[in-house]
Amino acid sequence: MRLIVTKRVKPLKFGGIIIPFLSIIVGIFLATIALYGLARVPPLLVYGAIGQSLISPQMLQTFVMLTILGVALIIPFNAAVWNIGAEGQIIWGMIMSAFIGLTVAVRYIIVSPSDLPKYTNMPGMFVLPTPTVSGAYAVEALSMNPGAAICLMLIVAGIAGAVWALIAGLMRAYLDIDEVATTLIMNYIAYYAYNYIVYGPLQGITISTSGFGLSNALHPALRFSRISTATTATWEGVALMIAIFVIAWFVLRQTTFGLRLRILGSNPQVLRAAGINVRKYIVLALTISGAIAGLVGTILFAGNLYQLIKIKTITTPPTHNIGYTAILVSWLSMLDIRGVPIAAYIVASLFQAGINLQSSLGGVSGGSAMISSGALTYVLIGFVLTTFTVLRVFAEYSIKVVREGR
Amino acid sequence: MYVPDSGEIYVNGRRVIFTSPIDAIRHGISLVSQIPQLIGSLTISENIILGLERFGMMANIRKVENYIREESEEVGIKVDPNTEVWKLSYTQKQLVELLRAVMLGAKILMLDEAITFLPIREKRKFYKFMRKFASQGGSVILITHKIPEALEVADRISVLRRGKYVGTVETRAVTIDDVRKMMFGERSAQITYERLPISTPDEKVVLDIKDLWVMGDYGAFSVKGVKLQVRAGEVLGIAGIAGNGQLELVQAIMGLRKVSKGRIAILANGGLEDVTNKGTGKVRSLGIGYIPDEPLKFGVSMENNIEENLAMLPAIAKGIIKWRQIRGFANRLISEFNVVTPSSRTPVKLLSGGNIMKVLVARELSIARKLLVAYNPTRALDEVTAVMVRKIIKEKVLKERLAVLLVSEDLDEIFQVSDTVAVMNSGRIVKTFPAEKAERDQVEKLMVM
Missing domain, CATH: 3.40.50.300 (P-loop containing nucleotide triphosphate hydrolases)
Known part of the structure; x- marks a missing residue:
């Protein structure tokens, strides 16, 4: 008896749909077993939390960001150019959005405490909550049209992300330095640059921010508008997601640029023989990816955080590592852009489930309360992806048993 | 390299299943393809040693070299085992491939267009070796799309068309046109090696x-x-x-x-x-x-x-x-x-x-x-x-x-x-x-x- 494994010539029918869904169901099932075995987390509680999070409006913002990032990553991934640097590109997007939002788009008026009541109710004025070092108060006044300021924030953030990715792209294309390593390393450079900036150029001017690694807060007129009070998702974020998705789909499927990107992934030699500048395509794939990731920086800054907060430990950046999680999204979509929103929805739900589970575990006794929501989230996602990896083998290979001998 | 979806393979009357080339080599089957599969930066002996199990993990390169010298004389090929492969011409590389296949202890030698592009002289030399190999109890399967080549060396000719087995004939009993008909059916009439009309080039x-x-x-x-x-x-x-x-x-x-x-x-x-x-x-x-x-x-x-x-x-x-x-x-x-x-x-x-x-x-x-x-x-x-x-x-x-x-x-x-x-x-x-x-x-x- 022998086990024979052969690569399928034709892909499994509906494999692109069945495999991800099956891996989610099996993965969640295995994760509950593991969580019960390790920390006595009641399985029903896990299923409850996941069920709840699937329809919870709280995961919407994560879904929006993961969809945009999934699209950002799928573009170079299709070309076999691996952008692991979405984190750094988001960080630079945040920094540059903050630079526009906190310095270019507003000017600061210093007022004495006695004059303060005049400003608190004046339209277009935003009083920073704590006084400055000198005891006076700082008021942010818009120096340009808020709509224009938001557009400028997005443009500059996109450029920043693009430039950050461009560096790795040029090194890959012209010096043949592996972009996996460079983009990853550059994430940490971005983290440290960010910390330098929140203690330096963009540090706040009030007593509670200056020197504490905090920037000023963004003027409310420059903040994105929330869809409802139940969610942190914003109209601007959703609009960007739809626009980016549609444009990226069109470019990948309907233009020669997209077609050649996809061919670059499997066979760069054939493009060379066709007379196409392969280096240019590598650089462009990374740059476009970085630009889109940069936009997520603005969505995060102007939609959720409103302020730059220093990174205490390198594992807990303000991005919540969403740039890495997005890699999982793009793999779950099997590098097909149509699968990105579905994958993003699932991963965002699991993310939320971890958080929900954590809060409902508050009442459960024993060691389970010690598990952080992050750990719960990654146990869930980890099991789903491991199952996915295993199941993909069945999609790509057929396995059968044959008898040998006379 | 491929595993059959259906059907069976027998070697010496015993049913076998090969899931990797190594399985086939262990059963005495070696393949030489049209494109040399050698590592350019290694010498001939290093390349050959890679596939030879009999020398074990701690192979002594000198021993292998001597062995290659002996074997290569037998096959009728002259090579210095210390030459790096990249220095060899296509013909020499193919000859090394053939040598390696023989040294693997092949009983069945499969040549997939392996000698189609060799110069006549080397080809003839190898034909002679193939004859000797066969008379000593070995088998050779020569895959070629050159019918004259098949007619020159083979005892029997089998024809495959679009993945289907057409038939097997004794070489003595057939002519080139018979084989062509088997290969192409009606369309064989379209085959011609006549010179196509000559064009007179422009000045440009x-x-x-x-x-x-x-x-x-x-x-x-x-x-x-x-x-x-x-x-x-x-x-x-x-x-x-x-x-x-x-x-x-x-x-x-x-x-x-x-x-x-x-x-x-x-x-x-x-x-x-x-x-x-x-x-x-x-x-x-x-x-x-x-x-x-x-x-x-x-x-x-x-x-x-x-x-x-x-x-x-x-x-x-x-x-x-x-x-x-x-x-x-x-x-x-x-x-x-x-x-x-x-x-x-x-x-x-x-x-x-x-x-x-x-x-x-x-x-x-x-x-x-x-x-x-x-x-x-x-x-x-x-x-x-x-x-x-x-x-x-x-x-x-x-x-x-x-x-x-x-x-x-x-x-x-x-x-x-x-x-x-x-x-x-x-x-x-x-x-x-x-x-x-x-x-x-x-x-x-x-x-x-």
């Missing part, structure tokens, strides 16, 4: 190469001062044994390999334009079609479908792709070239080698406005299709005054289509003949000189 020079020097992969010059001209309405055939600089020459013309010295100029806007080291994009933009060696790697993208393989080229689609238009174009090529495919949206990897080649040739001919550079354009094709492709190329030359630079290791092909025959040997064009004055013996002699 389309490709002009002067004193061209090009480096090979390992830092030595592969093209050494080549000078040649191709005129509109002319097929210049370059004959030569693989590995004599033809590949590097073609790659240099297409801008895929750096030119160290010399000049390549292509006709553009009425005058010759210098395109030396200007890149493939520039060359392609002048209306040049290219059929590369190893077409599955350099000619088409296997993962993509026929339409995408067309739209990929800048000469066919720009910016936003009009898929409906591409589909019409694809279907026209499919019917014109008789490509067997379920649809124009079938991934190319699901087509047979011959059909992939047809897609490639059709595409490149459709975009070649001035010049077609082709390297073994019919290597993977069956005889009927090969003749058809040659006829189509020649027709374009005659009617549209296309210039063609045809590099081929197949002399039949060279003589059938060329208007001018050039012989390339060791990086040099050693002689150029007008087609009607080229003698086969003389060309063969110049090739191995």
